[in-house]
Structure formats: C-alpha cells, structure tokens
Amino acid sequence: MTLRYRVQLIFAWTLVGVPLAWGVWQVFKKSLDLFR
Amino acid sequence: MQLFSFLDREHTIAKPGFSRWLVPPAALAIHLSIGQAYAFSVFNLPLSRLIGGNESAPNDWKLSTIGWVFSVAIVFLGLSAATFGRWVERVGPRKAMFASALCFSGGFFVAAVGVATHQFALLLLGYGALGGIGLGLGYISPVSTLIKWFPDRPGMATGMAIMGFGGGAMIASPLATLLMARFEHVSPHGVAPTFIAMGALYFAFMMFGVFTVRVPRDEWHPVADREPTAAQRRAESREQPLGNVTAAQAIKTPQFWLLWVMLCVNVTAGIGVLGQASPMIQEMFPGVITAAAAAGFVGLLSLANMAGRFFWSSLSDYIGRKATYATFFLLGAALYALVPSTGHAGSVALFVIGYVIIMSMYGGGFATIPAYLRDMFGTIQVGAIHGRLLTAWSTAGVLGPVLVNYIREYQINHGVAKADAYTVTMYIMAGLLLVGFVCNLRVKRVDERHMVESRDIAPPVPA
Numbered sequence: 167m168t169l170r171y172r173v174q175l176i177f178a179w180t181l182v183g184v185p186l187a188w189g190v191w192q193v194f195k196k197s198l199d200l201f202r
Numbered sequence: 203m204q205l206f207s208f209l210d211r212e213h214t215i216a217k218p219g220f221s222r223w224l225v226p227p228a229a230l231a232i233h234l235s236i237g238q239a240y241a242f243s244v245f246n247l248p249l250s251r252l253i254g255g256n257e258s259a260p261n262d263w264k265l266s267t268i269g270w271v272f273s274v275a276i277v278f279l280g281l282s283a284a285t286f287g288r289w290v291e292r293v294g295p296r297k298a299m300f301a302s303a304l305c306f307s308g309g310f311f312v313a314a315v316g317v318a319t320h321q322f323a324l325l326l327l328g329y330g331a332l333g334g335i336g337l338g339l340g341y342i343s344p345v346s347t348l349i350k351w352f353p354d355r356p357g358m359a360t361g362m363a364i365m366g367f368g369g370g371a372m373i374a375s376p377l378a379t380l381l382m383a384r385f386e387h388v389s390p391h392g393v394a395p396t397f398i399a400m401g402a403l404y405f406a407f408m409m410f411g412v413f414t415v416r417v418p419r420d421e422w423h424p425v426a427d428r429e430p431t432a433a434q435r436r437a438e439s440r441e442q443p444l445g446n447v448t449a450a451q452a453i454k455t456p457q458f459w460l461l462w463v464m465l466c467v468n469v470t471a472g473i474g475v476l477g478q479a480s481p482m483i484q485e486m487f488p489g490v491i492t493a494a495a496a497a498g499f500v501g502l503l504s505l506a507n508m509a510g511r512f513f514w515s516s517l518s519d520y521i522g523r524k525a526t527y528a529t530f531f532l533l534g535a536a537l538y539a540l541v542p543s544t545g546h547a548g549s550v551a552l553f554v555i556g557y558v559i560i561m562s563m564y565g566g567g568f569a570t571i572p573a574y575l576r577d578m579f580g581t582i583q584v585g586a587i588h589g590r591l592l593t594a595w596s597t598a599g600v601l602g603p604v605l606v607n608y609i610r611e612y613q614i615n616h617g618v619a620k621a622d623a624y625t626v627t628m629y630i631m632a633g634l635l636l637v638g639f640v641c642n643l644r645v646k647r648v649d650e651r652h653m654v655e656s657r658d659i660a661p662p663v664p665a
Binding site for chain 2: 167171172174175178179181182185186188189190193194196198199201
C-alpha cells in the first residue's frame, strides 16, 4: 500500500470514528443512569 | 453530462495499491448520516410547539400528525430501495450515494421551508418523501460494493456499514439538541435553522463517502490480510454461492420469500421491545426504576442494537448465515419467553441482560441479511435484491407497533394487569420468532435453473 493510501486510511477512519465515538459516549453516559 | 462524469462507474474503479479498507468508512459516512432518521423523534416536541412556544397552541401540529413524517420516511425508504435497486447496481455506488445525499439533504432543506412557513405538507414531502428516497438509496448503495471488496468476509463488511445506521441516531440526537439550543433565538425552538445546518453538514459528510468509494477491477481478488481459520474455511465452502440470480428472478424463488418473512418477524419482534422499553421496565419494577433509569435502559438497548450489527454479522462469516439466524430465532424465542419471568422474580440485572441480548440480535438480523442474500443469489444484483427485501422492514415498521399496541390494549381492556400484559405480548413475539426459525430451516440452495451467466447482466465495466 502506498503512503498516500495509508494517510487516506487514517484520515477516513478518524473522520467516521470520531463522531461515532462521540455519539456512543453520549448514549453510554445516559445509560449509566440505569445503574445509579 | 460531462460535468458529472466523475460519478460514473468507470471513474470509480480502484487503481492498483488502493486499500479495500477505505470502502467501509466511505459506506459508514453514508449510513451514519442517514441513520439520523431514527433520531427524528427529538424534533417531535419542538415541532408541536412552533406557534405556542412553551405549550402547544390550537393551530400547532399534533404529535400524532408529526408521527407521520417518520412513518412516511420509512415507507419511502422501502419503496425507493425496492424500485431503484437495479439502477443502483447499474450506475455504481458513487452516483447512487450522490443521489442519496442530494435527496436526503434536499429533504432537510424542503422540510426547513415547511417549518418556517408552517406548512405540514412541505415537511412531509421534504423529510418524509424526498428524505425517505435518500434513505433507501443510501442504505443499499454500498452493500454490493462491500460484498465485492470483501468476498472472504461479506458479513463483517456489510455489518460494519449497517452498524453505522444504528450509530447515526446516536450522533444525530445530541447534535440536533445542541443545534436547536444554538438557534433558539433565530426561530421558534431553532428547528428550521437546525434542519438547514443538518442538511448542509450531512451533505458534506456524505460527499466524503461519495469521493472515497471505489469498485474493484473485474479480475481483482483479495490478498488475504491473514490466513483464514478452519472455521472460516468451512463456512466459506458451505456458504459460497453457486451462481448469480437477477433481482427479477430472485423474487420468484421461495428462498427470497423465506428470507423476507425471517427479516419481517425479526424486525417485528425487535420493534415490540424497542417501542415499549421505557414503560415496560418502569411497570415491571415499580418504585425501583425511575424515568431517568428507564431512559438509560433505552440507551443501553440502542448500544446493544448497534454492537449486535457488527458482532453477529462478523460471527456469521465463521459459523455460517443459517446457524446465525437459527441462534437469533431459537435463543431469541427462549429469551422473549423467559425474560418477563425474571421481571416477576424482581431481578433487574437478568431482565436487562436478557433484553440487551435480544436487541443485539435484532440489529444482527439487519446486518447479516445482505451476506445471506449473497450466499443465495450471488453478487451480481445483490444490492437490488436487498432493496426489494427491505419492503419486509417497511411492513414490520407498520405492522410491529400496531400488533404490539393492539395486543397490549386488548389485554388491559380485559382486566389483565399492566405488567402481565407485556408477558403475553412477549410470548406472541416468541411465537413469531419460531415461525422465523422454521423459515430458516427451509432455506436451501437456489435451484440452478434460476441462475444466469454473469456476463449476461453485469454492468459494462472496462478493466
């Protein structure tokens, strides 16, 4: 795999991973109320 | 048109050195965006108070009326996926994703005009019809491309994308709340500007998917990232499709309709839990579970739904699609029948664990079906066949809540205690899953007379 595709790969997964992780974290925080 | 030639299939063929691992994030960009649909309910209350402000005015839209927007969107999702499936296969993923982005974002813009001018028809037409077409196109557009890039792991690849649809709501709900708070002073409850902002944001995000997606060259074969395990090899030899079936021919096979019923019952049963999760846990454990804790339970179920999409579809690459669905239906039926008893026994932990597993299988059912279709009908028109199968989802989306609410109401009207009414509903859901189990048992390989040569139907792709 060329360097260009490696960089693109990191960028692509970060771009979709960050909002997804943020969304999951928001729901996870809320779901903790179940155990309080 | 020359201007849009970059959208053509021949301009999306991957160059040597391209990593196939770039395709899942491209697909995720689309599914994370259109998954917003499942968070539409966050707008329900503000939309019902556009005129009244803090309370609904007589001229405000009723909540029951606003509920139609989501229902119409889901119906248009099914209809457009079924209608445009073959077009999507013909033009390739990039053009289909672009059309999806135009419709989905355009739907937001039209809906914003509808909200600003308080015309419900525009809201329904924009978000419901136009946005719904965007949902259908976006949902199926990356499926066959992913299956072609990951012939060794079709379950995992499509599961990853479809997991995005579950995750999309998790992003959209807090995002919409943030945006509405930000624009509160611009317009009533900030709904119209939020629609415009979300339309623009999602369009940009979907464009990333449009420009990143590639289709493999005809002669391309994956270089294995690692040696397949013995279980994977066994599953591959068992599940490998014998040939290709067109979408038109697929719907004439019993296999298609068996899978249709399986998806329909799995979704109906899942909706039965999702729709009632919050009141159910509060009524099962009165005084123990507060409204906030119940909201936490719903959040946990959403996480299980999303995680299940990836987990079960990936597992299906090892144990096979038939075994995966057999697990959904058998384990699901057992859990549906047993979990209410854990509620009566007063065990919150067992109750929650039971429903978390149930919801993971609900998501898993959605995510594993494209790979099951590939096993049955080959890869040539799997996206179009998947599109037609999604009518099962639309049917369950309407049938599920009606069935569940009707059974519950009937029980309560006949003197059954509220907590016990859920038990009966769950037994009926368990019965539905057993129907799915029988259908799954009856799925056999497609008869060779339905199959066609790839070259007869393959879209023209220069090597």
